[in-house]
Amino acid sequence: NAGVTQTPKFRVLKTGQSMTLLCAQDMNHEYMYWYRQDPGMGLRLIHYSVGEGTTAKGEVPDGYNVSRLKKQNFLLGLESAAPSQTSVYFCASSYSRGSIGYTFGSGTRLTVV
């Protein structure tokens, strides 16, 4: 099993461009999450989903949108990229909300110039 797969692994965007990050999991997990990781800031939750067709805002949702049309996929969109969105983005999934722990993907390193 692949676990959690994120694509792409690296991307450079110009300010104002849009893009979609894809997260796919093959563990039949209900819950999926998008985090961003910045130096000294730890992991900050952007958006999450508690099941197919649902999404909810996390700690830092501004400038991002998400969709969960299929249970196994969770998409993170940037409509108009800004340099402040330069970060490493991690997707995670879990069977339950927190007690068993999350399985993380290997990350997408995004640079906005």
Place this chain on the structure above:
Amino acid sequence: GQQLNQSPQSMFIQEGEDVSMNCTSSSIFNTWLWYKQDPGEGPVLLIALYKAGELTSNGRLTAQFGITRKDSFLNISASIPSDVGIYFCAGQLNGGSQGNLIFGKGTKLSVKP
């Protein structure tokens, strides 16, 4: 939002030394988790704790769920170069069975051979 205070922020140690790090909060948690993030990868679950006072080992790693339920500790014995990485604590608030995990900001460990 809720915060976990993780310390130290970084550690530089000699190979063979023991390492201690901890997470504290003003709130009560019912689950504590410890993750390790290797450079360029996503966090991987090391140890999960579910009861106050619980002590759990995973090889050279030992973690404890604090008696007050407001803290947790991770010890690494006889460190080796592959222990390098960022260690994150994460917790689920008491009564927060529908709540997401809360992550500390991480402890960056460097090991000199």
